[in-house]
Amino acid sequence: MTKLLFAVTAADHWTLNDGTEHPTGFWAEELVESHRTFVDAGWDVVVATPGGRAPVVDEGSLAVDANGGDEVKVADQKKYLASIESILQNPASLEDQRASDFDAIFVPGGHGPMEDLAVSTSFGALVTDFLSTGKIVSAVCHAPAALLPATTSDGGWVFDGYQLTGFTDEEETQAGLAAKAPWLLESRLKELGARFESSDPWSPHVVVDRTLYTGQNPASTKPLADRVVQALS
Structure with a gap:
């Protein structure tokens, strides 16, 4: 059986950037859709989580407006989160x-990884x-921030030169937080040597x-998530 971290x-x-704390956590759609896909695959x-602490959902991610006005979609997300509450x-x-115990790792986003995983040397290792x-190393939206602390023995970034994507600076601007951000994900990834690729804002791109x-x-x-499952089928 395939085992996923x-x-x-x-x-x-x-x-x-002004020191205030913006409430966040994981983004509901990103956790729900990926977790469900992997479970449905029989994995x-x-x-x-860091320290084994219970994660929290970004309440903003459960707003109907944040889900294209789709109330059914939001209801489904809430139902799925309730079904795995004991796990979370x-x-x-x-x-x-340990990496040796798994076949792949997946990181869902939300702004949360920008706060903890992005600066965790143990997670980087x-x-x-x-x-x-x-x-396979996989991450979506803001979660590529969790790739930042992954370095070689000489301090280089292990993903230098890799093609990748993530939440764009344009999307962060449209979401209204770019001006307040201590750093922007796309810009930081490029600074470290990533070959960043993107599509139109808010459209699917892998x-x-x-x-x-x-x-x-x-x-x-x-x-x-479907691509990851396909790769390990």
Whole structure:
């Protein structure tokens, strides 16, 4: 059975450039659509967070307006989150996980990973282990921020030169937080050497380079998860 490490942020806020804390967490669609896809594929999915702390949903991600006005979609997300509540309330600790125990790692987004995973040296080391052993590393929307601390023994970034995608600076601007952001994901990834690719704002877009699988935004979640399942079928 394929075993997947489902790495979720435990942050409940994102510290803005003026020091204020913007409430956040994981983005509902990104967790729901990916987790459901992997479970439906029959995989063993291990949910883990920094310190084994229960993750929280970004309440904004459950707003009808944030889901294209689709009330049915929001109701489905809430129903699915309720169905896995016991799993989310009792996650494993990311610090205890080893790449050798899994076939792939997936990180759903939301602004939460910008706060904790993006600066976690232990998580960076874990991601590096996945990559160096030829296993799939996958992240969607803001979650490619979790790739930032993955470095080589000489301090270089392990994804330097990789093609990838993530939440764009344009999308962050349209979402209204770019001016308040301490840093922007697309810009930071490019600064480190990523060959960043994007499509139109809010449209599904998936990029695969070797064993790195990334999605641009919430709408990219299901297509991305499907690509990961296809790769390991």
